[in-house]
Amino acid sequence: MASTVHPIHFEDYSGIQFERLVFAYHVRAGWRDLVWHGQCGGDQGRDISGIEDFDDRPARRTIIQCANRDTLTLAKARTDMEKAVAAVGGKPDAFKFVCRGAVSDAGRTRIGEAAAVLGVKHVTIWSSVEFEENLRLRAEYLLHRFAQGVEFPEAEADIRKFVDDFPDLSDADALGLMAAVFDRPAFHTPFHQESSLPAFQQAIEDTIGALNTGVWRTREGTEIRRIPSIHHIRDQRVRKVLAQVVRQVDELRRIFVARLREGEIRHCQCGRPDCPTYMLSPRVAGELDDARDRILTLFRSVHAPFDVALR
Known part of the structure; x- marks a missing residue:
């Protein structure tokens, strides 16, 4: 009912x-x-x-x-x-x-x-x-x-x-708190051929750390707050899915680093050292969007109320 x-x-x-x-x-x-x-x-x-x-x-x-x-x-x-x-x-x-x-x-x-x-x-x-x-x-x-x-x-x-503290926190409540780490531009803003990427890689690494340790930090390394980590989850099936989520987030990081190294992601040519704009090939923009969509879909498979999606 x-x-x-x-x-x-x-x-x-x-x-x-x-x-x-x-x-x-x-x-x-x-x-x-x-x-x-x-x-x-x-x-x-x-x-x-x-x-x-x-x-x-x-x-x-x-x-x-x-x-x-x-x-x-x-x-x-x-x-x-x-x-x-x-x-x-x-x-x-x-x-x-x-x-x-x-x-x-x-x-x-x-x-x-x-x-x-x-x-x-x-x-x-x-x-x-x-x-x-x-x-x-x-x-x-x-x-x-x-x-x-x-x-x-x-x-x-x-x-x-x-x-x-997380006394007597149910798995559903823990997942609700963990979901907050995905509610950020690094996961829901679609990539275009010209995209602002001032701290994309750091945001991804911070997300991996938050899910694994429960310590959520800003891009400067300041602790924002503590959330439940994977280790708070009692259901073994859910823990396995979350471990897969972490692997997929790490794969997203690897894709970004590899395409940056290969030149398919490159800094714009305006000459400003602090310019946040990067140029992406259409193929890479689609590849990164697909990787993020898989992450969000997988997390949603164990937490149905999760409503973060590519915009």
């Missing part, structure tokens, strides 16, 4: 419980330098701050607001953003609002415009539905614990340990 997934009623939980879940999610999602200002008091319009890393663009220092209310009003959002911009530490690169309720398209537009007036170009707004979707994608076991009344620790350090 198919089971029904019921939405989480965030309104049933206190503001501090909601903030704990938001903080725990961003720890699990790999944000760096997270600070829970709301726990310390005197937050100056900042509930949580942290740095979000990207593979294909600069990291963003972001202020996260936990809107534990039915409606996120423009007045409230603007007041919090003004306080945050004036706070010690200076203007952030982005604002993010995680809301308990729904947010209209018009409301999102007005809040984005208010942020732009303050000199902040990037604004992300999650309704309760969007927050829950991301929790189910990247941290479903945290959502299960939250909904089942498991009390999250109060201190930041204890929450980090709570998130990084």
Whole structure:
């Protein structure tokens, strides 16, 4: 019998419980330098701050607001953003609002415009539905614990340990966490004859390391966070498939290195030493896309909810 997934009623939980879940999610999602200002008091319009890393663009220092209310009003959002911009530490690169309720398209537009007036170009707004979707994608076991009344620790350090440990984690939950390493441009951006490849090989090597050891790092070698490794998986059949996934990721790396050496992948001729553009023959672009598609398809064979695919 198919089971029904019921939405989480965030309104049933206190503001501090909601903030704990938001903080725990961003720890699990790999944000760096997270600070829970709301726990310390005197937050100056900042509930949580942290740095979000990207593979294909600069990291963003972001202020996260936990809107534990039915409606996120423009007045409230603007007041919090003004306080945050004036706070010690200076203007952030982005604002993010995680809301308990729904947010209209018009409301999102007005809040984005208010942020732009303050000199902040990037604004992300999650309704309760969007927050829950991301929790189910990247941290479903945290959502299960939250909904089942498991009390999250109060201190930041204890929450980090709570998130990084994997007690009684099912294989399905472990695979859900492992799936995050494939949600990056190195695996879902199709190759063209002109492609931006500033750190493709490093991203592939980092993925192999994360699957084998559970340590996920940025391209500079900084540890992002810990995830379950192949060795956490109890089902022997699934472990064998994951070992095959790792071999296929390594084969993708080998193809890239070999074609680079053979000249079918080459740096563009613009003369700029920092130019990220590479030229690929149509044959190699197809070969690399096929290799990635096999990897994603194989991982999906043991984790049906996996939705990363070549775009």
